[in-house]
Amino acid sequence: MPRWNRRPRPDYSHLYGRPLDVILDGAIANRAYGRDRRTFPAEANEALLDMYGERDRLAVGEMMDAHAQLVVRTGRGADWSDPFRADVVGNLIGWGLHLGILAEAPGADGERGWRLVEREPLYDVCNGRARQIRGLPADEQIAMNRRRATAARREATLARQRAETLAPRIATDLSAILEADPEALIPAPWRCWLDADIPARWPSVREAFGLLVEAHRGWPRNRQDGWAGAVAREVGHALDRSYARQEAEAAAAAAAARLAEDAEAFEGL
Template sequence: MARRHKWLPDYSHLWDVMPEDALTRAIRARTYGHGRRDFPAVANAALLRIFAGRECLTVADLLAAAAAMQGPRGWSPSFAADYVGNLIGWGRELGIVEESSDGERSWRLIERSPVYEVIGGRCVRVRGLPDAEQVVMNRKLASLHRRRATIARAAADKVRRRVGGLLDRLSVVHWDAGIPAEWLVFLGDQPAGMQVKEARGFILAAHDDWEPAVTKRWLAEVEATVTAAERDAVVRREAAEAAAAAARLAEDADAFEGL
């Protein structure tokens, strides 16, 4: 039987390429996504997150958005810029984004609600339909979004319980632990300089709007921090016990010599 190989994307076009060049090339060429039937919906959702309520984004804005994605995902600057540029290119292709001709080069989000979504395993257009079709689609979307919201809340609560358990474990071995720098990659600068116990509420709610891949990396980071703290606590306890035992032996030796 012939072995089936998983297709892997080719990122050789990013070798020795600066982030801004990667961004503009991806906008022009749409570097990936052509073979994915769900990619219009994926790109649409990602664009809404990148614009985040803003009307237009310049090259500098897009590079800033790419930089913000690097840390939580472990991406290189050029890869992150390529990712954002590819989304803008797809947005133009799909009629979701248009380039502005006024002054500095920028791109405007035309539709602030999803135009494409995955429904029943298929990527479908959900906005800009004929009136009768749009009415039916709106009912489907309302039902779909209610189900998704319920599932998302359940998933967020599960993560919250897991992170809470990890924080409890950390408090046992290091009750006054400060927030590690590695956590700020995910949490941002707001809790910088605080102790974990002081920022507990903020930490437990931080993941609510994150993508699943980022949440997974966050859980792994918290788990690694707590495991290391527990391991260090064991080492300190064993060292203290060894020192106490050595001190008792020294006292016994002194007492014996005094007999």
């Protein structure tokens, strides 16, 4: 790629050595990331709704924990440092306040926190850019609702098609996991995707196999893809466990053989 066509890499050196609360406050105030991304308001909206779930308010520490759970679900950001994560979370909070998704809500003890104002999405992505879909003037809102209803019907059809495509792929990956590790348990990262009842009642992959294959049906396409990716990543982990087990068994067998040889040699003395 020509040098003039490369985007400069962001510089995060200003985060090094600074207290996390200072980084968080600065990110909230500045909203430095996302201003040049046409889809970012919708991305921030989606991330915040995912982080809050059924909760109405999150304090500072809870917000960091909620983002850590989001990282588990998406697989993105697992290697981020604490300062960078504080910067990311503060940036999301800043955008949430700016877009009217969040409002300041101090706790009874004065601890800083934020209340989720809008539980339904205010923004989505259309033709490569974010657009406001709720809170519009009456006439605009009626027209938007009609357009979204048409798009929702189309998306539901595409989601059903994606589910049909992914089901055999997920089944193949689950079979590969069991081939490598027949006693595999449902891994912790999967619990963010599944109803709590599944790992509670059927904790092993073998027991829950059919439910795991079908779990993604009815989900949006991006969530389906995330689940399929989580299952695919576990194949590598299962293979690593298999290789480690084989090496341990080989080492144990070699040690037993040496003991047998030593015993024979001793008896021959």
